[in-house]
Amino acid sequence: xxxxxxxxxxxxxxxxxxxxxxxxxxxxxxxxxxxxxxxxxxxxxxxxxxxxxxxxxxxxxxxxxxxxxxxxxxxxxxxxxxxxxxxxxxxxxxxxxxxxxxxxxxxxxxxxxxxxxxxxxxxxxxxxxxxxxxxxxxxxxxxxxxxxxxxxxxxxxxxxxxxxxxxxxxxxxxxxxxxxxxxxxxxxxxxxx
Amino acid sequence: xxxxxxxxxxxxxxxxxxxxxxxxxxxxxxxxxxxxxxxxxxxxxxxxxxxxxxxxxxxxxxxxxxxxxxxxxxxxxxxxxxxxxxxxxxxxxxxxxxxxxxxxxxxxxxxxxxxxxxxxxxxxxxxxxxxxxxxxxxxxxxxxxxxxxxxxxxxxxxxxxxxxxxxxxxxx
Numbered sequence: 001x002x003x004x005x006x007x008x009x010x011x012x013x014x015x016x017x018x019x020x021x022x023x024x025x026x027x028x029x030x031x032x033x034x035x036x037x038x039x040x041x042x043x044x045x046x047x048x049x050x051x052x053x054x055x056x057x058x059x060x061x062x063x064x065x066x067x068x069x070x071x072x073x074x075x076x077x078x079x080x081x082x083x084x085x086x087x088x089x090x091x092x093x094x095x096x097x098x099x100x101x102x103x104x105x106x107x108x109x110x111x112x113x114x115x116x117x118x119x120x121x122x123x124x125x126x127x128x129x130x131x132x133x134x135x136x137x138x139x140x141x142x143x144x145x146x147x148x149x150x151x152x153x154x155x156x157x158x159x160x161x162x163x164x165x166x167x168x169x170x171x172x173x174x175x176x177x178x179x180x181x182x183x184x185x186x187x188x189x190x191x192x193x
Numbered sequence: 194x195x196x197x198x199x200x201x202x203x204x205x206x207x208x209x210x211x212x213x214x215x216x217x218x219x220x221x222x223x224x225x226x227x228x229x230x231x232x233x234x235x236x237x238x239x240x241x242x243x244x245x246x247x248x249x250x251x252x253x254x255x256x257x258x259x260x261x262x263x264x265x266x267x268x269x270x271x272x273x274x275x276x277x278x279x280x281x282x283x284x285x286x287x288x289x290x291x292x293x294x295x296x297x298x299x300x301x302x303x304x305x306x307x308x309x310x311x312x313x314x315x316x317x318x319x320x321x322x323x324x325x326x327x328x329x330x331x332x333x334x335x336x337x338x339x340x341x342x343x344x345x346x347x348x349x350x351x352x353x354x355x356x357x358x359x360x361x362x363x364x365x
Contacts, residue, residue, distance in 0.1 A: 030332030124330035126342055
């Protein structure tokens, strides 16, 4: 699937999605993170919880994505290389759900970076200058979403936030590494006889 | 006519943000200026005690103005947030502005001319109000705490600079 069709698909799917108020969305996420901060002591726990939440979101997102695309008459063929997956994620997936496009930077055959310039989750957010906030990954939800959705299509990945605008960098960068291509199985309970 | 200092006062009259625009380097009493415990933020301009007292005194006038307004018609128009000249001190005037959530903004203008550049001042207050709203949208901003945010401070510095410049040009 070429880059331009992915972008075009993303744009038209975005048009069809029901919209929510961006400020409400950002403020809700902000209170979610501050609640986590109140509940958990260490920033690692907070990051982990955000990732877990993202994982449950991601697991459901991918079905919606494929269903909506099908309804819209778009053909999203099975990706032949990991690079294609990256393009579809960045241009179509992100665009459809968040309205922002991401850029892909391939690092190797099995890992890439997603660069997000405008992050709708961190509107108005400014991290306090206390050194303990250096390690918090505010947008770690995205990492979970990517991990969850790719797992549903049999790709086990590990995602980490490498750069964060809230921590002073100029772009948000999420590194995605492919660990394993899973084989379809019915689970351990079923014994094929 | 230049802005001497700016203060943002909360609902229960607690100070949220104080800015002294004229930095007087021959102030020999740094500890006295530290009345609000601003030691940790070295970059912030400290408000001299004298100015602080003057601002505090004008809050009385402000309360009076607000009280009577409440009895009258409701605050409908955008202009009704503006209170106006609160009290003329020795060499300066203090203007006030109140938001609908009872956050008050006070500005002390050193004025030798009896020329009221209220339009510019109203723009300044509107900008400060906007910056305050954006600051409040940050999930980490405390509801009753002092305002500590680089973005807010740089925005205020910018707005104050623009105000002083527009007034400077108008003079010449």
